[in-house]
Every structure is written in structure tokens, then in C-alpha cells.
Amino acid sequence: MDKQALMAQAIEARKLAYVPYSNFQVGAALLTDSGKVYLGGNIENAAYSLCNCAERTALFKAFSEGDKVYKAIAVAADTPQAVSPCGACRQVMAELCPPDMVVILTNLKGDVWETTVSELLPGAFTKEDLRG
Ligand SMILES: O=c1ccn([C@H]2C[C@H](O)[C@@H](CO)O2)c(=O)[nH]1
């Protein structure tokens, strides 16, 4: 699974979005160590604060199926620049993904921002911080 293919899957995953309020479709494609890809779209709610981003949909799908080791995630939206994950998703990626995992952010124009989990959230609050 190369980066282009993962980005193409993230763009395809936008079709899974449920976005009656923002009309802003986001797609994510999460590649596991075993080579499987989990797709996610953002899922909104009439109680707006309960909206779930595409990144977290894909991660929670994989994690709750017992697939817990990840190689890369691609995220796509129709944004002027490569889409930027929100703070909640950065925190969830910091919890569930390796710090040096590749995060490929893109848009429909083909802009690409390739980064890592730790670059997206330097100094993240982690389970180490819970140690007294
Ligand atoms: O990286 C992002 C940024 C935003 N959203 C969703 C949340 C909400 O449904 C909509 C507008 O913020 O886009 C994502 O899924 N991923």
C-alpha cells in the first residue's frame, strides 16, 4: 500500500461521511501493520459537540476490532490547503498510534502535507503523565 493509494482511499472515504450540518465531508484511511485499511468518514449530530471526525471514526473502528498496530493514516477534505486534523484527533492519535507514525494530509487539489503523530502534537499529555 503506497501513499498515493492510501490518499485515494481517504478521498473515497469522504463518501462515508454523514454531514447534514456542516456539509463538509472528510475521509480517513488507516493502514494497519497487517496491511488492512480501515476507512472512516466524519459523523455529525444535531447536538453539534458530538460530531466525530473521520480520523477518529477510522481509528475507533480498527481499535475496537482488535487491530491495534498502525503504519499510516491519510486524511482528505475539500480544503484550500491539505486538511489539518483537529486537536481532539491529534490527542487520540497520540494515544493510539506510534509517535513516528506517518500522517498524510491532503485535499482534492492534490496538496499534500506529510507529517507524524508527534509533530502534530508536541508535548502531548500521555499515560506517562498520569504516573504520580
Ligand atoms: O480533520 C478534520 C477536521 C474536521 N472534521 C469534521 C468535523 C466536522 O464534522 C466537520 C467540520 O468541522 O469536519 C474531520 O472529520 N476531520
Ligand SMILES: [Zn+2]
Ligand atoms: Zn478531529
